[in-house]
Amino acid sequence: MSTESSVKSRPRRPTRSSIDLHTRLRLLARSWQLYVLLLPAVLYILVFKYWPMYGAQIAFRNYNPSDGFAGSPWVGLEHFERFVTSFQFERLLVNTLTLNALGLLIAFPVPIILALIVNQLQSERFKKFTQTVLYSPSFISVVVVVGMIHLLFSPRSGIVNNAIVTFGGDPIFFMGAPEWFRPLYIGSDIWQNAGFSMIVYLAALTAIDPALHEAARVDGANKWQRIRHIDIPGIMPVITILFILAIGNLFNLGFEKVLIMQTDLNLPTSEVIQTYVYKAGLQQAQFSYSAAIGLFNSLINLALLMTFNWVARRAGQSSLW
Amino acid sequence: MTNTFPIVKTSLPAETPVSTQGGPQQQAKRGRKRDRFADPLFNTVAIGTLLLAILVIIYPMYFIVIASFSEPSEILNGNVWLWPAGFTIEGYTRIFSDSTILQGFANSILYTTVGTAISVATILCAAYALSRKDLYGRTFFMLLFIITMFIDGGLIARYLVVRDLGMLDSIWAVVLPGAVGVWNLIIARAFFENNVPGELRDAAQMDGASDFRFFFSVVLPLSKPLIFLMIMIHLVANWNAFFDALIFLNDENKYPLQLVLRNVLIQSEVTAAGGAGALDSYAAAQRLGELIKYGMIVLSTIPLLIVLPFMQKHFTKGALLGAVKS
Secondary structure, eight states: OHHHHHHHTOOOOHHHHHHHHHHHHHHHHHTHHHHHHHHHHHHHHIIIIIHHHHHGGGGGBOOOTTTHHHHSOBOTTHHHHHHHHSTTHHHHHHHHHHHHHHHHHHHSHHHHHHHHHHHHOOOHHHHHHHHHHHHGGGGSOHHHHHHHHHHHTOTTTOHHHHHHHHTTOOOOOGGGOHHHHHHHHHHHHHHHHHHHHHHHHHHHHHTSOHHHHHHHHHTTOOHHHHIIIIIHHHHHHHHHHHHHHHHHTTTTTTHHHHHHHOOTTTHHHHOOHHHHHIIIIIITOOHHHHHHHHHHHHHHHHHHHHHHHHHHHHTTOOOOO | OGGGSOOOGGGOOTTSOOOOOOSHHHHHHHHHHHHHHHHHHHHHHHHHHHHHHHHHHHHHHHHHHHHHTSOHHHHHTTOOSSSOSSOOOHHHHHHHTOHHHHHHHHHHHHHHHHHHHHHHHHHHHHHHHHHOTTOTTHHHHHHHHHHHHHOOOOHHHHHHHHHHTTOTTSHHHHHSTTOOOHHHHHHHHHHHHHHSOHHHHHHHHHTTOOHHHHIIIIIHHHTHHHHHHHHHHHHHHHHHOOHHHHHHOOOGGGOOHHHHHIIIIISOOOOTTTTOSTTOOHHHHHHHHHHHHHHHHHHHHHHHHHHHHHHHHHHHHHHHHHHHHO
């Protein structure tokens, strides 16, 4: 990789370019079979990733199927203006931000805490068992998890309401209450994903030199102190990177789950930008308008990612680039 | 339970009794006393937290299973907690006689098999090529893939592309648009880089083996753990996927199981089984509906629970590989 980039970085020398061309052709010819192996994947991303990227320009046009992506009439920022001034805009933005920011703040630390605890377990067997149980829900489909919520929290026969009634409370219609949407969404998210996210932190923890713990123990540090002064600083780079990545995905995470958790009654809190894109675009066929909203969403995302990456780099933490 | 957490010996001398009397001496000892209790306190909190977490995770799943065998009226009255009450398998018999659900199962099996085969083949081939340091343009291709992790064209453009390709309402709309995950590609590439020794290729080259020959006869047999991991990841992902099917399929006969599940579980659509017979009263239909819901969760999740024990070793390894590389 390094030789190749150094070759590329010196294009000015006149003699090099002819050699370059020659080498290039020779290399290409010798390893054509490798390119054949690579071809399907490259075709795939060109068709299913780069073509849609090219198609995203319809956000600035009035998309017309017969004219195609680039042939449709140009309207500039019209769709963006329409969205920003629409009456749903504020509610969508607030819902999206609240759900994702709350989700991040509450759900992000859970796998770290679990990893710190599991890492301290002495019995290998119990450790394995705990890990397996904790990450088993990540194999269950989102549809089933939401279905489980519907069943377990059902006002009529749900076990949760059974328990509430047993203890003298009134049954709550969880799936129909806007104020319960966020807790249920975030709670089920932790239930399903915390165990799996934990694995990465556990890996980072096992990479910490055991001699540090040994020395700290000799010096009389207890488990709390060792976690605070050895474990947490040790996995801080991983935490930072994953946090930045989570920020970058702030507006994307779990939109499919939001969509299927929506009921007519919880829409005041559960309608987020991306579910709105889905409805306006695919159900009402307002392609350009919803593409503009989607693009708006991605831009905020990218801006957040870059801001936090910059902050992390300035703070001397590890960063993505 | 306590012997799973052997207390660190240096911090808890067993013979020192805990003094409950006050006084200046006690005050001087407070610092040490706190230390002495720190580790046992940690162990208690740790075990407590983990046991609670395990309970919170296992109990809902367990409850769904026992509820699927219980008379719905017993669940309604709060009699089902630890054991099925009013044992019945009517939910299951109805599920197995419902053509929509069975069709969903069949479709899911088809999509999962074809999708997994396509994804794994594409990823392994590309990842091997990208793992070769002598591949001209390697950095360029890598960049081409990595960019798509951060920028994408959005839902609408993706839909329009699939529509323009004429794939709507076909298996390809479910199987192709998400076929190659860049993350999996990176994991596979890292595996090849670390596990295929360069000397081996030199030797093969000297014997006149082509890149194809070397890849299929030497690299792949050496990479069984990776192939296994990739197959497992894609089996689970394809089995659980529903969104592409939701946006690209209109024909209900082509719905995968997850979409059928969504209609039955979440939108409480009455299936053929649930509403069978005009004589069934509303209450009877509702009773059956509940049974079918519990039963379908169990049936749709069982294939994965069967796979889980086989994959856990490889799965954690794969997750770690990805993490280390990043």
